[in-house]
Amino acid sequence: MTSARVCGVEIVHWAPRRWRTRNVNALGRRVRNFGDLLGPWLVQRMLEEVSSQSSGGASSTVRASRPDTRLVTVGSIIRLTRDGDVVWGTGVNGKSKDLPFERRVLDIRSVRGPRTRAWLMSKGFVVPEIFGDPGLLTARYAASIPAWEKSCNDVLVVPNLHDYVGFKKAYEAEFEVLNPQSPLEECIARIRAANFVAGSSLHGVCLADAFGVPARLISPGTEPAFKYEDYFLGTGRSVPRVARSVGEALSYGGAPSPDFDAERLRAAFPYELWECEPG
Secondary structure (H helix, E strand, C coil): EEEEEEEEECCCCCCCEEEEECCCCEEEECCCHHHHHHHHHHHHHHHHHHHHCCCCCCCCCEEEECCEEEECCCCCHHHHHCCCEEEEECCCCCCCCCCCCCCCCCCCEEECCCCHHHHHCCCCCCCCCCCCHHHHHHHCCCCCCCCCCCCCCEECCCCHHHHHHHHHHHHCCCCCCCCCCCCHHHHHHHHHHHHHHHCCCHHHHHHHHCCCCEEEEECCCCCCHHHHHHHHHHHCCCCCCCCHHHHHHHHHHHHHCCCCCHHHHCCCCCHHHHHHCCC
16 A cells, blocks of 8 residues: 655555565565556646636645545555545455455545445445546546557557456457556556557556447456446446457447446545635
């Protein structure tokens, strides 16, 4: 787990350090999975938008009004919460949903989907029926990211972090395979430029949905189905048919488009953690 301060508020996201393979006593670089970096990126841009609106287009300073409060957002990271945290758009990880959860006080503004909501309510929390992964808002804030030049192959394979090596070996001769540890804005640009996205990355599918790019989930190698089902159900869809390969994904075509209220999700954002208000 790690966090980044955005305008004075701690934004929790998943980016652990891995042990070095040649020295088990030394930590190596952080795992920088693009989907887990979306949270701080989105918060920064949402605050820039509000700052610009409140100052008539001129730049202004945004300061924390509650600097001791943490915001837990994009990702399956409910288990990274502490009592007193604010939760916006976060989900439960299927790998740990059956473990004890000892939090008692969380300020929950929205969650990824109804399965996360039901899980939290079973623990005694009050959870509003406001769904959607905040990554779905990415298109609104991505105008400044330079366009990615399309390759000769317009199918982009976006594997889950744990599937990357296997997907690369299986598909790189025929398709463009995105390394999920590539820089975040490069990942956003490449997904935006694709004509079709296939893969086991939840946020590969989520960003494709954000940009209106047809996408089909491929069965992940290690991730339980919980978070994917939670995401689809949270965007007004039944769980679509999951492909077993890129070829099968292409034969199925894109899943139905998401049906959710982007403005309701955005309005649930805890703007009051900063000294600014939405326009």
